[in-house]
Amino acid sequence: MISFLEVIDRAFTGPICSEKDFNLNDVTRMVREVVREYGIKYDPDIPIPSDDSLADDVFRAAVKFYTEVGTYCPDTERVMRFDEDEIKKALRDAHDGATLGEGKDAKRLVARKPESKEPPWCSVGACGAPVSTEEIFTSIVRGYGSIPRADSLTSPGLTTVNGMKIVSGSPIEIYGAIRTVVLAREALRRAGRPGFPIVNGLATAITDAATIAGSHFGMRPSDGWEIGSIAEMKLDFDRLNKVAYLTSMGGNILGENGPILGGYCGGPEGTAVVTAAYALQDIIVHRGICQHPFPIHYKYGCSTGGNLLWTLSVASQAISRNTHFPLLNCCYTAAGPMTEMCFYETAAWVTTSVVSGASVEVEGSAKATHIDHLSPMEPRFGVDVAHAVVGMRREDANELVKSLLLKYEDRIDDPPLGKRFQECFNIETGRPSVEHSRLYSRMREEMEDYGLTFE
Amino acid sequence: MSVEALCERLKEAVINCDAESAKETAEEILKSDINPIDVIERYLAPAMKTVGDRFERMEYYLSDLMLAADAMRTATEILTSRLAKGLREEMTLKRLGTVVIGTVKGDIHDIGKNLVATLLEVNGFEVHDLGKDVLPTKFIDKAEEVKADIVALSALMTNTVPNQAEVIAFMRERGLRDKYKIIVGGAVTSQRWSDEIGADGWAPDAYSAVTLAKRVIGK
Numbered sequence: 157m158i159s160f161l162e163v164i165d166r167a168f169t170g171p172i173c174s175e176k177d178f179n180l181n182d183v184t185r186m187v188r189e190v191v192r193e194y195g196i197k198y199d200p201d202i203p204i205p206s207d208d209s210l211a212d213d214v215f216r217a218a219v220k221f222y223t224e225v226g227t228y229c230p231d232t233e234r235v236m237r238f239d240e241d242e243i244k245k246a247l248r249d250a251h252d253g254a255t256l257g258e259g260k261d262a263k264r265l266v267a268r269k270p271e272s273k274e275p276p277w278c279s280v281g282a283c284g285a286p287v288s289t290e291e292i293f294t295s296i297v298r299g300y301g302s303i304p305r306a307d308s309l310t311s312p313g314l315t316t317v318n319g320m321k322i323v324s325g326s327p328i329e330i331y332g333a334i335r336t337v338v339l340a341r342e343a344l345r346r347a348g349r350p351g352f353p354i355v356n357g358l359a360t361a362i363t364d365a366a367t368i369a370g371s372h373f374g375m376r377p378s379d380g381w382e383i384g385s386i387a388e389m390k391l392d393f394d395r396l397n398k399v400a401y402l403t404s405m406g407g408n409i410l411g412e413n414g415p416i417l418g419g420y421c422g423g424p425e426g427t428a429v430v431t432a433a434y435a436l437q438d439i440i441v442h443r444g445i446c447q448h449p450f451p452i453h454y455k456y457g458c459s460t461g462g463n464l465l466w467t468l469s470v471a472s473q474a475i476s477r478n479t480h481f482p483l484l485n486c487c488y489t490a491a492g493p494m495t496e497m498c499f500y501e502t503a504a505w506v507t508t509s510v511v512s513g514a515s516v517e518v519e520g521s522a523k524a525t526h527i528d529h530l531s532p533m534e535p536r537f538g539v540d541v542a543h544a545v546v547g548m549r550r551e552d553a554n555e556l557v558k559s560l561l562l563k564y565e566d567r568i569d570d571p572p573l574g575k576r577f578q579e580c581f582n583i584e585t586g587r588p589s590v591e592h593s594r595l596y597s598r599m600r601e602e603m604e605d606y607g608l609t610f611e
Numbered sequence: 612m613s614v615e616a617l618c619e620r621l622k623e624a625v626i627n628c629d630a631e632s633a634k635e636t637a638e639e640i641l642k643s644d645i646n647p648i649d650v651i652e653r654y655l656a657p658a659m660k661t662v663g664d665r666f667e668r669m670e671y672y673l674s675d676l677m678l679a680a681d682a683m684r685t686a687t688e689i690l691t692s693r694l695a696k697g698l699r700e701e702m703t704l705k706r707l708g709t710v711v712i713g714t715v716k717g718d719i720h721d722i723g724k725n726l727v728a729t730l731l732e733v734n735g736f737e738v739h740d741l742g743k744d745v746l747p748t749k750f751i752d753k754a755e756e757v758k759a760d761i762v763a764l765s766a767l768m769t770n771t772v773p774n775q776a777e778v779i780a781f782m783r784e785r786g787l788r789d790k791y792k793i794i795v796g797g798a799v800t801s802q803r804w805s806d807e808i809g810a811d812g813w814a815p816d817a818y819s820a821v822t823l824a825k826r827v828i829g830k
Binding site: 313323329332360362386455525526 | 719723726774801
């Protein structure tokens with residue numbers, strides 16, 4: 157694979173292009189072309205397709221798309237392009253997994269295949285959702301660390317430090333990033349999991365400075381750092397700086413991308429192609445150990461609508477069938493904690509990901525945008541479902557997911573916000589309320605009625 | 612081809628997001644003596660309404676909206692190029708209002724903002740898009756320059772949304788707060804946030820932003 161320095165060189169020497177032209181003339185035009193060329197069609201009646209040729213066509217479309225479009229650098233207004241041979245070599249040399257965590261919590265994240273009997277990696281937590289205080293942060297992270305069979309933490313993001321609002325780019329953001337790591341490590345220790353890996357380094361940090369600063373206060377080379385893309389197919393110096401730093405210190409990079417259904421990708425077909433293409437960017441530019449995608453709806457801000465489950469399933473199958481690069485999908489529900497809808501969304505999304513060849517990260521509830529609207533109970537449920545659907549056939553999963561969609565899809569544009577953490581959990585003891593426990597149990601029973609078997 | 616047929620072709624070009632065809636057809640139409648304002652009102656405006664309706668039904672997406680708006684803009688510039696100054700000013704006055712929009716300092720997310728900007732434009736607003744990572748003073752300076760009615764602030768992240776409040780604080784400092792209507796939006800915003808920082812309104816999505824913009828200026 158070409159070196160990262162060579163990649164950076166192309167940020168300085170690649171073809172000049174305005175961002176608007178890149179968005180509309182490159183991304184939009186090419187995605188439409190490849191969707192047409194490869195005959196990719198979305199079927200709303202089949203959220204989890206079993207058609208291997210569809211997945212393979214999406215992969216071929218993604219390779220062609222990325223070869224033609226590349227990755228845009230807004231800071232230099234140039235495009236980093238890679239030819240077909242370079243992409244082939246990158247696929248050959250891509251990571252096939254990585255060991256995350258320390259001691260008893262060390263485990264290897266590996267690639268899976270559709271319908272695989274290999275259990276998925278289950279990352280649990282908040283997907284960066286905001287919390288109001290350091291006290292709530294510590295309590296909820298302890299709760300996440302207490303989830304059985306969880307493999308890693310996706311921590312919440314702090315919004316205050318010592319009561320002061322964190323503002324991106326300011327010294328408070330630096331303090332916030334440091335505090336995030338310090339508190340997360342302590343909270344995991346309190347949960348009895350000192351070696352548990354944090355994989356969304358660093359949740360509170362937006363800038364490269366804050367990410368790098370916070371990393372020195374408790375992040376380990378066995379942890380993971382999420383480096384996101386700018387929609388679509390763009391990486392600025394801020395993000396590339398993080399790659400330069402992390403590849404030098406030996407940190408594990410999760411190539412994070414949230415292609416937007418309804419945006420420059422177009423509909424489900426185009427969004428599936430772009431999601432798959434991001435895997436190539438994650439290998440070559442992010443230098444990632446895995447892809448960390450969350451295709452998301454432009455209006456609803458969640459990843460659980462039927463059209464998005466199709467997008468995720470097809471893209472996951474495309475990558476898992478055609479590469480050895482691990483896939484760790486990330487879930488954003490519309491509904492908030494302690495609502496039936498949130499549990500249904502989680503079950504549908506987890507089932508889709510696992511049978512399509514991915515591992516799972518659960519979850520950003522209430523779209524991860526409402527302060528304190530998160531809880532360990534729904535991720536715990538997500539882990540239960542993930543293990544229960546291992547080895548399920550795509551046809552069977554499709555029927556299950558269709559039934560679940562009927563339970564919630566009509567409310568996606570006006571979902572229940574649910575409860576804040578402090579309303580459904582005791583902050584001090586970390587125990588859920590009786591009501592929340594009962595809801596969890598009831599939803600598990602309902603899933604058993606659908607045929608799932610829980611350990 | 613008759614002028615009416617050319618106008619229908621222009622309408623189709625906009626609906627089909629074809630700026631090249633829109634340009635050629637507009638140049639053809641210009642050779643006739645039809646009133647350009649009639650063409651805009653009877654063909655281009657309904658074309659964008661069709662585009663907007665298709666977007667609402669998710670038959671069209673953001674890129675279609677932007678390409679259609681480009682096609683309409685191209686056609687409008689050509690059609691109005693020979694209008695007398697007075698008639699062009701009359702057209703400007705017919706605009707619903709003037710909006711300055713951008714994503715606040717520290718935030719580089721712009722797809723939602725681009726969507727709002729495009730929908731405001733196709734719904735009759737004059738829009739000045741400052742892009743992303745915009746300093747408070749830039750919003751204010753532009754609003755003063757173009758005599759804006761509305762300043763629209765977008766932010767996607769919890770740690771950048773405080774900069775929406777900063778814009779309002781800067782306006783108050785300069786004694787300009789009452790001169791503009793401020794509307795806010797973005798994934799982490801809410802009506803409560805809007806009330807907390809003293810904005811004039813909050814929109815949960817792009818279509819609501821258009822309704823909100825009309826409402827805050829009394830249209």
